Amino acid sequence: METDQKNELKMISSYEDYHTKYEQSVKDPESFWSEIANTFVWHQKWDKVLAYDWEIPTTKWFTNAKLNITENCLDRHLEFRADQTAIIWEPNDPSQPSKKYTYRELHAKVCQFANVLKNKGIQKGDRVCIYMPMVVELTVAMLACARIGAVHSIVFAGFSSEALATRINDSSCKMLITADGAYRGTKNIPLKNIVDEALKRCPIIESTIILKNTAQDIHWVPGRDSWWHLESMDVSNYCEAEIMDAEDPLFILYTSGSTGKPKGMVHTIAGYMVYTSFSFLNVFQYQQGDIYWCTADIGWITGHSYIVYGPLAVGATSVIFEGIPNYPGYDRFWQVCEKHQVSHFYTAPTAIRALKKHPSSLVEKYDLSCLKVLGTVGEPINVEAWQWYNDIVGNNNCPIVDTWWQTETGGIMISSLAGVTPQKSTFATLPLPGIQPTLLTPKGTELSEKEAEGILAIKFPWPGMARTIYGDHNRYKKVYFSAYPGYYFPGDGALRDIDGNYRITGRVDDVIIVSGHNLGTAPIENAINQHPLVVESALVSYPHEIKGNALYAYVITYDKDEKEENLHKEIKEIVSRLVGPIAKPDKIQIVTGLPKTRSGKIMRRILRKIANNDIASIGDTSTLLNPDVVNDIIKNKK
Numbered sequence: 001m002e003t004d005q006k007n008e009l010k011m012i013s014s015y016e017d018y019h020t021k022y023e024q025s026v027k028d029p030e031s032f033w034s035e036i037a038n039t040f041v042w043h044q045k046w047d048k049v050l051a052y053d054w055e056i057p058t059t060k061w062f063t064n065a066k067l068n069i070t071e072n073c074l075d076r077h078l079e080f081r082a083d084q085t086a087i088i089w090e091p092n093d094p095s096q097p098s099k100k101y102t103y104r105e106l107h108a109k110v111c112q113f114a115n116v117l118k119n120k121g122i123q124k125g126d127r128v129c130i131y132m133p134m135v136v137e138l139t140v141a142m143l144a145c146a147r148i149g150a151v152h153s154i155v156f157a158g159f160s161s162e163a164l165a166t167r168i169n170d171s172s173c174k175m176l177i178t179a180d181g182a183y184r185g186t187k188n189i190p191l192k193n194i195v196d197e198a199l200k201r202c203p204i205i206e207s208t209i210i211l212k213n214t215a216q217d218i219h220w221v222p223g224r225d226s227w228w229h230l231e232s233m234d235v236s237n238y239c240e241a242e243i244m245d246a247e248d249p250l251f252i253l254y255t256s257g258s259t260g261k262p263k264g265m266v267h268t269i270a271g272y273m274v275y276t277s278f279s280f281l282n283v284f285q286y287q288q289g290d291i292y293w294c295t296a297d298i299g300w301i302t303g304h305s306y307i308v309y310g311p312l313a314v315g316a317t318s319v320i321f322e323g324i325p326n327y328p329g330y331d332r333f334w335q336v337c338e339k340h341q342v343s344h345f346y347t348a349p350t351a352i353r354a355l356k357k358h359p360s361s362l363v364e365k366y367d368l369s370c371l372k373v374l375g376t377v378g379e380p381i382n383v384e385a386w387q388w389y390n391d392i393v394g395n396n397n398c399p400i401v402d403t404w405w406q407t408e409t410g411g412i413m414i415s416s417l418a419g420v421t422p423q424k425s426t427f428a429t430l431p432l433p434g435i436q437p438t439l440l441t442p443k444g445t446e447l448s449e450k451e452a453e454g455i456l457a458i459k460f461p462w463p464g465m466a467r468t469i470y471g472d473h474n475r476y477k478k479v480y481f482s483a484y485p486g487y488y489f490p491g492d493g494a495l496r497d498i499d500g501n502y503r504i505t506g507r508v509d510d511v512i513i514v515s516g517h518n519l520g521t522a523p524i525e526n527a528i529n530q531h532p533l534v535v536e537s538a539l540v541s542y543p544h545e546i547k548g549n550a551l552y553a554y555v556i557t558y559d560k561d562e563k564e565e566n567l568h569k570e571i572k573e574i575v576s577r578l579v580g581p582i583a584k585p586d587k588i589q590i591v592t593g594l595p596k597t598r599s600g601k602i603m604r605r606i607l608r609k610i611a612n613n614d615i616a617s618i619g620d621t622s623t624l625l626n627p628d629v630v631n632d633i634i635k636n637k638k
């Protein structure tokens with residue numbers, strides 16, 4: 001292993017320094033990124049820092065370099081911080097003890113489980129699906145895959161059996177790692193039952209490993225199922241790391257698209273490692289001794305990049321929380337912050353809005369003087385929520401980083417650097433060094449003025465970007481590189497102020513973000529259409545005080561006499577079963593028709609305005625195929 005301990009990943013520590021680094025990253029991206037990459041542990045360094053052609057599109061970072069990401073996240077810390085806490089685990093039930101794992105302990109657990117995977121026949125390149133609660137074993141499972149070169153595909157444990165099966169089959173996973181059940185507030189979710197249902201449709205799964213978590217009764221499939229604890233008995237915790245190529249896949253993570261099935265974004269090892277570490281350290285200004293807590297679930301990209309890989313790669317101490325913000329009370333987050341002396345707290349605007357509805361005494365009763373930096377992610381934060389976060393949680397004393405990024409970008413793209421670059425409420429602010437955003441007109445012309453509003457696009461590759469959609473490179477090209485040739489198109493709109501700060505204004509496609517979760521309209525409409533009485537449906541969003549956006553479904557049915565209440569209930573159940581509870585429509589309206597263009601395209605713009613009670617601005621409907629339908633829908637809206 002080539003390592004250079006003197007050469008630590010350095011932090012940008014002043015606004016001036018930010019500008020210098022930013023300029024360097026644009027002028028000479030290869031030397032900028034190689035300097036950062038040099039601070040990691042490699043078995044072999046790269047031939048070339050960057051090779052790309054976005055017409056194909058292809059992007060390769062650190063070509064021919066060899067490494068294992070777990071040696072960077074674990075082994076290299078054994079020399080200097082083996083006994084430092086890597087993970088603090090806080091259980092759902094506050095009366096149960098929390099647990100701490102040092103780097104030495106985590107390393108041993110990962111190596112042992114890596115051997116279990118090998119014993120079960122998992123090899124380099126195999127895909128392994130992980131469907132688990134927020135327990136430390138989830139992190140162990142993902143790092144164990146990385147240790148032996150298997151590709152993990154984590155499915156958020158709130159997803160339904162259908163959603164799980166689709167994802168397992170799409171990337172032909174050989175193995176599934178799960179738990180008997182998951183605690184979530186007062187609920188006990190029967191994960192294994194959901195898995196059994198899913199696996200009826202997944203013949204390619206050869207084996208499952210089940211963690212005993214809730215100790216509830218489960219159905220057992222002999223020959224397929226095995227217990228985590230029994231498989232680990234007497235297994236060595238020494239496991240040589242598989243030497244991987246920089247561009248080998250590290251994981252697949254599904255995200256919703258505006259049409260069709262979910263997209264399995266593929267992230268590769270070296271670029272992702274370099275980018276998540278660099279962005280973690282600089283955005284949060286994490287220093288040794290700090291306690292960092294990101295409340296996301298590891299089943300989403302925020303958990304992958306900023307609970308697991310980024311923090312571990314730089315040797316941080318990170319909290320993993322099994323529970324939810326309102327159990328046993330709406331003060332749980334603050335209780336945990338005080339208990340573990342959290343210095344860096346990173347959450348979603350939806351959680352902030354939900355907690356803000358409750359008396360601020362629930363925050364103020366805790367001593368939160370430990371907090372140094374606050375962060376948000378996943379959706380635009382409104383000014384009221386920002387203010388409350390700043391005043392009540394941060395006591396006017398903590399910089400807030402509003403971090404814009406995506407599953408596809410791998411890491412934070414636009415954000416202030418805590419306390420180093422200026423913040424501006426509701427603005428993600430400035431791009432990180434190495435990131436070259438721009439604004440485009442709908443026709444694709446760059447808006448050259450500083451102050452502008454348009455479609456957000458990225459002009460140049462960065463190491464953390466997803467390299468393809470698993471099994472469908474054409475779709476990758478079509479979705480991200482064809483709308484505006486020569487640019488990466490994230491699907492968001494943005495505006496820019498005179499100082500170059502970006503404010504993300506929301507999606508410009510048919511993805512709807514509800515409580516920070518990306519939902520495509522197509523899979524939800526498909527689920528609604530599965531109801532035997534449904535002819536057709538259209539789903540749009542309307543603003544919601546807490547969730548940011550809520551879902552409004554317009555549904556045409558065959559049977560006008562069916563009791564509406566029953567129908568609403570059944571439609572919600574179907575969506576919950578086929579997509580997941582987070583995708584249940586908040587409002588359903590039974591309609592006689594949907595407004596359509598003469599070419600048969602549903603006019604969602606009109607449906608959105610009706611859902612938003614913005615009738616006055618609907619405008620001329622006379623060119624529609626069926627203009628009368630609009631009045632009908634408005635008349636019958638409840």
Ligand code: WTA
Binds near residue numbers: 491
């Ligand atoms: C939205 C989450 C405004 C955006 C890391 C993006 C945001 C989508 C912000 C990606 C933010 C994320 N301000 N909008 N700070 N962060 N978004 O893939 O629309 O779950 O395209 O990744 O969330 O969601 P994803």
